[in-house]
Amino acid sequence: MIIEGVKLMFVGMTTVLLFLSLMILLIQFVSFLTRDATARELEAIQKERELQSLKRKKKKEASADSDEDIAVIAAAIAAFEAERFART
Structure with a gap:
């Protein structure tokens, strides 16, 4: 019984x-077959990250420009109101 x-x-x-x-061998074989596709996918991911970083930089620059525009508009309104109240 023990035997x-x-x-x-x-x-x-x-x-x-x-x-x-067998499962390990099959996984390694599939990895070998798809190495080119994996390299292309990694390259595409890296390009996408570079594009996103460029977009973020452009948004920051645009944001700085819009902050300056807002400051100019606020100063113009303040000057107009000060002039208007000075007349009355």
């Missing part, structure tokens, strides 16, 4: 070991 249990354990562990080894 049968040991045999069953040996068969089960061998089956699992073979299955996992």
Whole structure:
């Protein structure tokens, strides 16, 4: 009875070991087959990140310009109102 249990354990562990080894080999084979596509995808991701960083820089510059515009408009309104109240 113990010998049968040991045999069953040996068969089960061998089956699992073979299955996992086969799975590792297949994953490595698929990785080998898709290495070119992966390289292109990584390159595209890097280009997209560069474009996004350029867009962020442009937005910051535009934001600085709009802040200056707002300040000029606020100063013009304040000057107009001061002149208007000075007349009355």
